[in-house]
Amino acid sequence: MSGTGDSRAATNALLADLREAGPVPSAAMRFLGRAARRSLRQASRRPRALAELTAVHAVLYAAAAGRRPGRRWVVAGWGMAVLHLGLLEHRNRLAAADLVTLLRANLPALPGGSGRACGVLAIALDVADGSLARRRGTTSPFGDHADTFADAAFWTWFTLRHDPSRTVRTAAVAAWALPVVVVTDVALRRGAVPERPRPVLLRPAAALQVVVAVRRLARR
Known part of the structure; x- marks a missing residue:
C-alpha cells in the first residue's frame, strides 16, 4: 500500500x-489478488527499504534454524512487512525504530524466545522503538502497523504457549487477537x-503485557 491517504482510499475502493x-x-480471490499486486508495486518503488527488510529477515532466518516456530515465523513476518512497505509514505528506507519493532515481532523464532525473561525483553524493545521513533522523528504508518502486528x-503466542492460566490465555486472545x-x-x-482505536483503549492490553511477562519471569 502507499501513503496513509492513498492507501486508505485504495483499500476502501477494493x-x-x-x-x-x-x-x-x-x-x-479477486480482492486478495488486486490488493497483493498493489502492495507489491508499492514495495518495488522502495528498493532500498525492500533490500533492508530482506537483509534483516535473512539474519533472523539464519538465527531461527532448528527452532519452532522458527523459520516459518520469520518468512511469514517478512511477507507481511513487504506487503505494507507502501506505508513508509515518502521514506525509502527503514528507520532504526522499525528494525527494533521487527526484532520484537520475531522473538518467538529466535534463541531465547521461550526464556523466562523474553516477555520483559519484548516490553523493553516496545519502549525502545517508541522512544527512537519520537526522538528521531521517524514515526510512520508502517511503524504504527508493524507495532500493532508485533x-x-x-x-x-507467548501467552498461549507459556501461561498455564485459562483466564490469562482467554484475556490474551481478547486483548490481541480478537481486535x-x-x-x-x-x-x-x-x-x-474503520478508524484505529484510540491509545486509551489499548491500555488494558499494555497492562496485560506486564502481567504475563512477570508471571513468566516468576515461574520456574
Whole structure:
C-alpha cells in the first residue's frame, strides 16, 4: 500500500468492490489478488527499504534454524512487512525504530524466545522503538502497523504457549487477537477501513503485557 491517504482510499475502493460483489469465493480471490499486486508495486518503488527488510529477515532466518516456530515465523513476518512497505509514505528506507519493532515481532523464532525473561525483553524493545521513533522523528504508518502486528503476534503466542492460566490465555486472545478479527469483520461489512482505536483503549492490553511477562519471569 502507499501513503496513509492513498492507501486508505485504495483499500476502501477494493473493500467496496468486494462488498458489492457479495460473499462469493471469486470476489474474495479477486480482492486478495488486486490488493497483493498493489502492495507489491508499492514495495518495488522502495528498493532500498525492500533490500533492508530482506537483509534483516535473512539474519533472523539464519538465527531461527532448528527452532519452532522458527523459520516459518520469520518468512511469514517478512511477507507481511513487504506487503505494507507502501506505508513508509515518502521514506525509502527503514528507520532504526522499525528494525527494533521487527526484532520484537520475531522473538518467538529466535534463541531465547521461550526464556523466562523474553516477555520483559519484548516490553523493553516496545519502549525502545517508541522512544527512537519520537526522538528521531521517524514515526510512520508502517511503524504504527508493524507495532500493532508485533504486539498481536508475539503476546498471543507467548501467552498461549507459556501461561498455564485459562483466564490469562482467554484475556490474551481478547486483548490481541480478537481486535484484529473484529476490525477485519467491520471493514468487510462496511466496505471501508474503520478508524484505529484510540491509545486509551489499548491500555488494558499494555497492562496485560506486564502481567504475563512477570508471571513468566516468576515461574520456574
